[in-house]
Amino acid sequence: KDLHLPVSIPDVSSSPSTEFPADWSIKTRLLFMSSQPFTWAEHLKAQEEAQGFAQHCRATSVNFPQSIQEPKLSTELRCAFQQSLIYWLHPSLPWLQLFPRIGADRKIAGKTSLWSCDETLQQVLMSEWSVSFTSLYNLLKAKLCPYFYVCTYQFTVLFRTAGLAGSDVITAVVSPTTRGLREAMRNEGIEFSLPLVEETRINSPETDKNTEDGEEQGVSDDESFSWLEEMGVQDKIKKPDAISVKLCKEKNEVQVDHKPESVALVKGTNTFMLLNFLINCKSLVAAAGPQAGLPPTLLSPVAFRGATMQTLKARSINVKTPVHSCYNDIFSLEITGPVMPHCLHTLTMLLKSAQRGAFSAVLYTHEPTAVFNTKTERILNKETMCKDLTKCGLHLKTLDQLIQLPTLGKSSIRLLEMRDYAYTWKS
Numbered sequence: 020k021d022l023h024l025p026v027s028i029p030d031v032s033s034s035p036s037t038e039f040p041a042d043w044s045i046k047t048r049l050l051f052m053s054s055q056p057f058t059w060a061e062h063l064k065a066q067e068e069a070q071g072f073a074q075h076c077r078a079t080s081v082n083f084p085q086s087i088q089e090p091k092l093s094t095e096l097r098c099a100f101q102q103s104l105i106y107w108l109h110p111s112l113p114w115l116q117l118f119p120r121i122g123a124d125r126k127i128a129g130k131t132s133l134w135s136c137d138e139t140l141q142q143v144l145m146s147e148w149s150v151s152f153t154s155l156y157n158l159l160k161a162k163l164c165p166y167f168y169v170c171t172y173q174f175t176v177l178f179r180t181a182g183l184a185g186s187d188v189i190t191a192v193v194s195p196t197t198r199g200l201r202e203a204m205r206n207e208g209i210e211f212s213l214p215l216v217e218e219t220r221i222n223s224p225e226t227d228k229n230t231e232d233g234e235e236q237g238v239s240d241d242e243s244f245s246w247l248e249e250m251g252v253q254d255k256i257k258k259p260d261a262i263s264v265k266l267c268k269e270k271n272e273v274q275v276d277h278k279p280e281s282v283a284l285v286k287g288t289n290t291f292m293l294l295n296f297l298i299n300c301k302s303l304v305a306a307a308g309p310q311a312g313l314p315p316t317l318l319s320p321v322a323f324r325g326a327t328m329q330t331l332k333a334r335s336i337n338v339k340t341p342v343h344s345c346y347n348d349i350f351s352l353e354i355t356g357p358v359m360p361h362c363l364h365t366l367t368m369l370l371k372s373a374q375r376g377a378f379s380a381v382l383y384t385h386e387p388t389a390v391f392n393t394k395t396e397r398i399l400n401k402e403t404m405c406k407d408l409t410k411c412g413l414h415l416k417t418l419d420q421l422i423q424l425p426t427l428g429k430s431s432i433r434l435l436e437m438r439d440y441a442y443t444w445k446s
Contacts, residue, residue: 035441039367041421043177043184043192043391044431045168045318046358047119048383049366050351053374057335057352059090063097070094071101076322078412083372085440090373103365104331106357109151109317110144111327117316118357119385120170127309134312141304141312147325148314149298154324155317156294159189165361165411165421167319168388171303172310174200177391178290182408185424186395191290194282194390200302201283207296210289214393215280215429279390279429286395320361321412331356357385364417367435367442376440384431392427 033039051057063071074081081099090096108117115130116123134140158164159180166183169176177192184190193200193211204211275281285293297303305311319326332355337348354366363382370378408418427446434445 033443033445035438035443037441038420039432039435039442039444040426041184041360041392041423042363042382042427042432043360043425044388045118045175045385046363046382047355047385049354049358049363050381050383051354051366051370051378052349052351052380053370053378054347054349055090055374055377056337056350057373059093059096059373060100060333060335060352063101067094067097068101070098072105072328074098074102075105078321078410080414083369085372086375087372093373096369096373100333100369101330103362103369104333104354106329106331106359106362107319107322107326108329109323109326110148110314111329115313118170118318119387120172120310120316121175121385121387123172124309127313130309132309132311132313137312144312144314145304148317151317151323151325152294152298155319156291158321158323162407162411164319164321164323165408165413165418166359167317167323168357168359169297170316170318172305172313172315173302175388176293176297177388180408180411183421184395185422186286188287189290190395191285191293192282192391192393193285193293194279194387195277196281196283197276201281203300204283204293204296207292209285209292209296211283211285213275213280213282214284215282215390216275219280282390282393282429284393284395318357318359320359329356331358331362360421361413361417364420365414367437368414368416371437371440374437377438379434379436381434382432384433389431390429392425392431393429394425 073079079102081095081102083096083099087093087096110117115132116126134144152169155164155167156178159167159178162180162182164180166177166179169178174193174195179186179190179192181188201211304314317323317326322328334353336351336353338351352370367380408422409415411418413421430446432444432446436443
């Protein structure tokens, strides 16, 4: 068996490829392993750190040869590594961990929240947040920001600029959603689709034939008939077909609540309506509990108004693992924090050169965001999509990956391996 790679990944489901698919989920931790040391990623000099910050702010793209002979001595590599770890965050409250937000109550509990009982302070926080959110959307519209995330305590929204993920218009993906949230969006006139629900309908047309018939008859009123069912009299009352259809639709819709299938896709000008809806949505912020009064977390690859520059944490570890009767050195590099799609790609480009085309990685996904790999339903030619995207702050090779139509569905990449400069992965 090949021993030049420290970890062999079982049942790798892809064929070797020069590129891996775009993964739109947010990772909370990456663990890279290699038979080559990661000493080049340790103890960056002040000058290298400063250069990395400058390169990030100026969106400098650094290209490396296929293999770097002495990675530890490569200042360019170390500066580019620092550059790749930077992300932008709002709000910034250093005593609170602001990502992830879903399921974070226990981590935030007990931390001082000055604003939880102060309505004036809450209004100031939300007012600042609205300015930052609007600034991000404007950057996105101008193709100066490729994408960003809005992380609330109940759901996450991914906004992507036109040209990314196979769409020629701005897209926003919301997950997970509830019937209440979807109703509120409809009431605001926001048009959206439930791609995974529609996919199921296409695959099993019989199940939804009645619903389609009902829709043709014009079942458009939003009155709820579920009370008939609750009283147990729905069989005794002769109802028009339209009402039966409505009952059926209500039942199906509630069944997807909180699940990956509840993912909602918003496109084009509807994304601006979604922005306004979120700014004015009362349930966006927790009314009680440890996250009470705390605005959602905004995460972006590029700077925006009111944002704070943050860096992912990186540390290298040297471990020995048993291989047959002896111990082999395995070197690992751990990255923690909100790892966004562009960052995963940029890091793999650096490692490809520094680790001589051989490494493996275990990727830890923030599960509620795995469904962001759902298709956007719109395929265009590459030339149209790349137009004007060169100033969005991403490396051109990373941009090349992110304009592709998503292929992972509701799963995400868990294991990534590079051998002889070719990728295999498992989702």
